[in-house]
Amino acid sequence: MELWFTEYTNKTSGITIKIKRQLDHRVSEFQTIDVFETHYYGNLMVIDGYIMLTEFDEFVYHENLTHVPAQFLQNPEKALIIGGGDGGTARELLKYPSIKKIDMIEIDREVCEVSKLYFKNLSVSFKDPRLNLHYEDGAKFVKNRTESYDLIVIDSTDPVGPGEVLFTEEFYNNCSKILKTGGILTAQTESPFDKEYINPIRQIYKNLRKSFNYVSMYLGHIPTYPFGTWSFAFASNWVDPLKSEIKNSYLPEGLRYYNRELGKSIFTLPNFVKEIIDE
Amino acid sequence: MELWFTEYTNKTSGITIKIKRQLDHRVSEFQTIDVFETHYYGNLMVIDGYIMLTEFDEFVYHENLTHVPAQFLQNPEKALIIGGGDGGTARELLKYPSIKKIDMIEIDREVCEVSKLYFKNLSVSFKDPRLNLHYEDGAKFVKNRTESYDLIVIDSTDPVGPGEVLFTEEFYNNCSKILKTGGILTAQTESPFDKEYINPIRQIYKNLRKSFNYVSMYLGHIPTYPFGTWSFAFASNWVDPLKSEIKNSYLPEGLRYYNRELGKSIFTLPNFVKEIIDE
Numbered sequence: 001m002e003l004w005f006t007e008y009t010n011k012t013s014g015i016t017i018k019i020k021r022q023l024d025h026r027v028s029e030f031q032t033i034d035v036f037e038t039h040y041y042g043n044l045m046v047i048d049g050y051i052m053l054t055e056f057d058e059f060v061y062h063e064n065l066t067h068v069p070a071q072f073l074q075n076p077e078k079a080l081i082i083g084g085g086d087g088g089t090a091r092e093l094l095k096y097p098s099i100k101k102i103d104m105i106e107i108d109r110e111v112c113e114v115s116k117l118y119f120k121n122l123s124v125s126f127k128d129p130r131l132n133l134h135y136e137d138g139a140k141f142v143k144n145r146t147e148s149y150d151l152i153v154i155d156s157t158d159p160v161g162p163g164e165v166l167f168t169e170e171f172y173n174n175c176s177k178i179l180k181t182g183g184i185l186t187a188q189t190e191s192p193f194d195k196e197y198i199n200p201i202r203q204i205y206k207n208l209r210k211s212f213n214y215v216s217m218y219l220g221h222i223p224t225y226p227f228g229t230w231s232f233a234f235a236s237n238w239v240d241p242l243k244s245e246i247k248n249s250y251l252p253e254g255l256r257y258y259n260r261e262l263g264k265s266i267f268t269l270p271n272f273v274k275e276i277i278d279e
Numbered sequence: 280m281e282l283w284f285t286e287y288t289n290k291t292s293g294i295t296i297k298i299k300r301q302l303d304h305r306v307s308e309f310q311t312i313d314v315f316e317t318h319y320y321g322n323l324m325v326i327d328g329y330i331m332l333t334e335f336d337e338f339v340y341h342e343n344l345t346h347v348p349a350q351f352l353q354n355p356e357k358a359l360i361i362g363g364g365d366g367g368t369a370r371e372l373l374k375y376p377s378i379k380k381i382d383m384i385e386i387d388r389e390v391c392e393v394s395k396l397y398f399k400n401l402s403v404s405f406k407d408p409r410l411n412l413h414y415e416d417g418a419k420f421v422k423n424r425t426e427s428y429d430l431i432v433i434d435s436t437d438p439v440g441p442g443e444v445l446f447t448e449e450f451y452n453n454c455s456k457i458l459k460t461g462g463i464l465t466a467q468t469e470s471p472f473d474k475e476y477i478n479p480i481r482q483i484y485k486n487l488r489k490s491f492n493y494v495s496m497y498l499g500h501i502p503t504y505p506f507g508t509w510s511f512a513f514a515s516n517w518v519d520p521l522k523s524e525i526k527n528s529y530l531p532e533g534l535r536y537y538n539r540e541l542g543k544s545i546f547t548l549p550n551f552v553k554e555i556i557d558e
Contacts, residue, residue, distance in 0.1 A: 012297040012318035016285065040291040040474070057472070060549075193336070193502050195319075221500065221508040221549070223472050228507010229500040257549040265544030270339075270500070270536040 028110035066092035082138035084155035085111030090125035095252035154187035193227035307389035345371035361417035363434035364390030369404035374531035433466035472506035
């Protein structure tokens with residue numbers, strides 16, 4: 001018997017992955033979660049039919065979302081993660097001794113439960129006392145928050161369906177209000193090769209520019225995400241990554257993707273990508 | 280009816296593409312060539328079951344293989360292309376008014392014929408009188424050549440099967456001998472995410488370093504190649520891309536990927552890639 005999982009993009013292409021066995025299937029209050037053991041990619045988490053992460057390449061996504069901003073900060077102490085229920089984003093931020101507290105706002109407790117069972121290399125972060133897990137709606141949390149943060153990381157699903165609110169002008173404005181002076185926000189912002197996302201991506205960056213002085217995009221190579229290329233937004237009212245220098249005196253050891261040269265040059269974009277977001 | 284083409288990598292994952300119709304199928308002296316019209320990627324050329332190019336993302340591959348080296352040269356006049364039968368690499372180099380002559384050594388005439396029929400945006404280069412097409416074995420051509428070049432571009436198939444000879448120490452040494460003073464060689468060198476290619480890639484760079492003083496790798500985002508990430512080698516006895524400046528006074532207009540900032544920063548690699556090629 002051969003078992004294959006296939007994720008289709010735009011109904012016209014897809015990635016197909018050979019499966020050893022299905023490890024979990026559950027329907028939460030918010031979504032359907034599946035976990036597979038694969039031949040090449042280690043364990044694979046699928047939400048509503050879309051690949052969320054694999055053990056093989058999650059390091060690219062999580063290191064990009066965290067170290068790129070964290071290295072521009074001198075001593076980041078407080079971080080807010082919206083989403084990120086698998087624990088990978090928290091794991092990377094917890095590598096900084098300067099980090100004293102992380103609030104992580106995951107709407108779906110089941111994602112964390114699944115990660116504890118099948119993604120121990122990510123959910124290891126749940127054991128760190130500096131991490132405070134809140135099972136709440138991220139948009140509401142940010143709207144009502146008065147406490148402020150050095151770093152906000154939006155580790156969300158796509159801007160269609162329940163995740164849509166996390167890409168709006170209002171949400172970004174509320175995030176901007178709870179950033180400390182000097183603070184930075186990063187977010188995942190889809191693939192620039194996806195024709196159906198060109199306009200949504202353009203809108204995301206327009207929305208960000210209404211609340212932040214400096215908004216830049218950077219790209220990562222993520223094989224199991226559509227088109228193998230993923231984009232991230234970097235937004236701040238104080239830090240322009242095109243001109244600022246790396247300020248963090250600490251660089252975690254053992255990173256597999258991020259290094260400081262890359263953390264600067266990663267903001268240099270191909271022409272077709274610049275054309276999407278340039279105003 | 281739905282028609283899908285699937286290319287499997289390592290028998291454990293693959294990319295699957297929805298097809299409108301098959302445009303061509305022919306068996307040449309060297310390989311099997313198929314052409315499909317797709318829904319998302321325009322026309323698709325497949326050789327021996329592997330995706331060679333699509334109209335959607337061929338610009339990434341061809342611009343990277345050519346402008347990255349050409350911009351480090353003041354006035355490149357003579358170029359040698361090994362392979363490249365679709366015409367895309369020649370198309371990019373012919374954008375430079377300084378280019379007076381290109382020798383292109385394609386072993387399989389049928390690839391050029393197919394490109395003339397279904398990839399007119401690439402085979403347009405065949406009409407330029409500066410392009411000299413030789414239907415020969417690239418390795419033999421280079422071995423017997425005495426004429427020398429400012430730029431050599433190895434636009435080959437994979438280092439398994441007939442293309443293997445184009446990755447050997449002897450071939451690179453022969454290339455090195457016919458580079459003019461100041462000249463540069465580039466080559467496609469597979470995906471660093473492919474576990475089965477980690478050792479072959481390491482060997483390719485070891486081989487290159489035996490014939491060239493400066494050997495660097497750079498990466499491109501190519502959705503329809505395995506893992507969506509492709510690597511390229513830059514080799515020269517005179518130009519170190521990590522330290523040299525862009526010297527070409529001419530930059531072609533309308534490029535969709537390459538720009539000069541990217542042409543410098545593209546040599547900054549993720550840690551896991553550096554580990555493959557660092558000695």
